[in-house]
C-alpha cells in the first residue's frame with residue numbers, strides 16, 4: 001500500500017546563517033588572551049546526538065526534571081495560552097521535548113529554528129510524518145541575532161519555546177537582548193515557555209557536567225572535530241581534555257578544553273600557540289534564582305505570566321508574556 005501523504009504543509013526555510021565569517025569568528029576567539037570558541041560549534045550531527053545522550057545520563061537532572069514539569073503543568077499552560085497558533089522552538093535539536101507540547105497544545109504549525117541544517121531537516125521531516133495534522137516550517141537561522149520568521153506564519157498567534165536552560169548559555173545581558181529579539185518576533189501578547197536551571201548544591205551542578213561515562217567530555221572534544229571538518233585546521237583531539245567547574249562568583253558552570261601539551265595549531269595559515277594547561281573556554285551555563293531570571297526577562301520586554309518548579313527546586317519553567325510597548 002502507498003504511504004499516506006500528510007494533509008498539512010511542510011516547507012524548509014534557509015536564512016543562511018553567516019557561516020562565511022566563521023574562520024574570522026574562530027580566529028578572534030583563539031587569538032585572545034583567554035581563548036574561547038562559541039558553543040554553537042558543538043552542534044554538528046554527532047554533537048547533536050551526543051547532546052541527546054547527555055540528556056539521558058543519571059547525573060544530568062536537567063532534562064528529567066524539566067520533562068516532569070511538562071507532565072505536571074502543560075494542561076495549565078494550555079489553559080493560559082489556548083490551542084492553535086504557531087509554536088516556535090529556538091534551538092530545536094532532536095525535537096524530542098516538543099512532542100509533549102504538540103500533543104498538549106495542539107498548535108496549527110510548528111516552526112523549529114536551528115543552526116544545524118542537516119539535523120534540522122531530518123528531525124523536522126520525521127516530525128511531519130509523525131504528526132500529519134501539523135504544518136511544519138523548519139527554519140535554519142542563528143538565533144543569537146535578530147531574524148524574521150517566514151511570512152507563511154504571519155497570521156498565526158505565536159508561542160515561543162526555549163527549553164533545556166539554553167537561556168543560561170548567554171551572558172545575562174545577552175540573554176535579555178535575545179529575549180528582546182524573541183519578543184519582537186512573537187509580537188505583543190505572544191507567549192514564551194522557557195526552562196531555567198536554578199542555583200543549587202555545587203556538587204550536584206558539577207556532577208551534571210562531569211558524568212562518569214565521559215559523554216560530556218566527548219561532546220566537548222567533538223567541538224574540535226567539528227572545527228576540523230569546517231575550517232582549514234587540524235586539532236589533535238587526544239592533546240586536549242574536558243574540564244568543567246562551577247564559578248561561584250558568576251553563578252555559572254564553565255566548560256573548557258585544556259591543552260595537555262605545548263602545541264601550535266595552524267588555523268587558516270595563522271599559528272595559534274597553546275601552552276600545557278592552557279584552557280579554551282567553550283561554554284557557560286548560568287544558573288539563576290527566580291528573582292534574577294524575572295529581572296532578565298523584564299529587561300527583554302517580558303512579564304511572568306506563570307511559573308512552576310519541582311519539589312527540590314532544581315529547575316523552573318516560566319511562561320512569559322510579551323509586555324505591550
Ligand SMILES: C[S@@+](CC[C@H](N)C(=O)[O-])C[C@H]1O[C@@H](n2cnc3c(N)ncnc32)[C@H](O)[C@@H]1O
Pocket residue numbers: 039040043048051090091092093094095096097113114115116141142143144163164166
Ligand atoms: C542543547 S540543544 C537543545 C535541543 C532541544 N531544544 C532540547 O532542549 O532538547 C541546542 C540546540 O540549539 C542549536 N543552536 C545552538 N546555538 C544556536 C544558534 N546560535 N542559533 C540557532 N540554533 C542554535 C543547536 O544546533 C542544538 O540543536
